[in-house]
Amino acid sequence: MMHKTALHERHRALGAKMTDFHGWEMPLYYTGILEEHAAVRQALGVFDISHMGQVLVTGADAVRTLNHVMVSDISQVGKHRACYTLMLNDTGGIIDDLIVYRIGEADYLVIVNCGNRTIDVEWLTAHRQGETAITDISQGRSILAVQGPLSSRVLEHMIDAKVAGLGRFEIAPIRTMGPDACLARTGYTGGDGFELFLPDHHAKRLWESILASGAKPIGLGARDTLRVEAGLRLYGTDMDATTSPFEAGLDWTVAMNKPAFIGKEALVRQRQQGLAKRLVGFELSQGPVPRTGMELLADVGGATRRVGIVTSGTFSPILKRPLGMGYVEPVFTAPGTVLTVIVRHQRYHGTVVKLPFWKGESAPPTLTGSNPPTKEFLSHAPPR
């Protein structure tokens, strides 16, 4: 029996093509990946990401627990601020990547990948320090991601909370929607947007309001193309329990100056010994899409040999070319390095580029798509 979100019937009614994502029946696309991708980049899209886990870490020693388990210095996260971080095992491998939101003085909301929810809760519980409670509050709650250049203007009309004034990686309570209901200026698209953590009944109502405002519903297909364009790694694809933060190019998340955290000794050793592989982004000027598991080659002293493997790839609808991420020997990670990807026994040349591939909003927001909303787009937003 597949898990279903509270919005499952709505997705069906919208004609979504559904897919199995780690045991959850989720929308892959509604009208098409390219169209949905463009809507998020140019205007507004809304995603149901309620498959992700919501875990509360609370108590007088909550910050001690988080600082012990996470690689970042959680004590530096101010109230109503958030931090993208990683949880490591003893050998320095990534158990999960997650966002820690400080929603109260000693109250933290941790959003985890759906496939890791059980493991994460067990790991946090096993390693809790002093007076800390770990509570999985996912049941009965939803997460909506409202992403795109129009997100702030549209949400401001709908929600009684700080919206436009909210800074990147800030979180604010939505007092009218119950305890622990909040919105944060975070997302997985690389552009502007918000994520809302809500009880199911509020999420259902808000989903309808956001769609009525002209936003397009967005499936996991475009969620993937958007995150690749933004150079964001996907857990289970671009990193796993055998990958270290340094190998994944996530050094910036790690506070090596913290006295101790799980996995630190392994990272210290790895830093001394050097890395065997490192994540790299590359693009092709044209040609096929690099896909998970394809081989990467490079010229070494006149001979071509295998130097790595593709972990993620897509066709970028905005940059109009194939993009890929993968692991190669560190010597081949400098921008400009030529990497050759093998697709169906043929060689295609790509070039290493600095991530992200797509660096932010450029064109002024417009409303596009096959089902354009009315010009009263914003005035139709329902009252608070």
Add this chain to the structure above:
Amino acid sequence: MHLPAELLYTKTHEWARREANEVVVGITSHAQEELRDVVFVELPKVGKTVKQGEAVAVIESVKAAFDIYAPVSGAVARVNDALVKSPQLINQDCYATGWMFTISPNDPGDVSNLMPSEEYTRQIEAGAH
């Protein structure tokens, strides 16, 4: 779904049309709807000898790559180079500007293995259940 009556169809969702001494090949409206978002097309080389039912071209959507099979045996006569720059023609106009390649058939009798539109329609409907 549009399935022109004058075309012949394969189980693998190609369409074929006799035109002078060649058979023109593309994918059906049903296939392009299933694939969505075509972003790359790999065409066969002109002159390549192909066998009926053999994978000879590839269409890639954002999510995956799909083989395209030769509806008849023969030699590839022409390919639609416009698809290299504009692969989305397959989504937009699969029976006309989105054609893929033509084959000079060895045996004109090969087309008797292909389905008329009614039979292909029944196959799709059966598959939908």
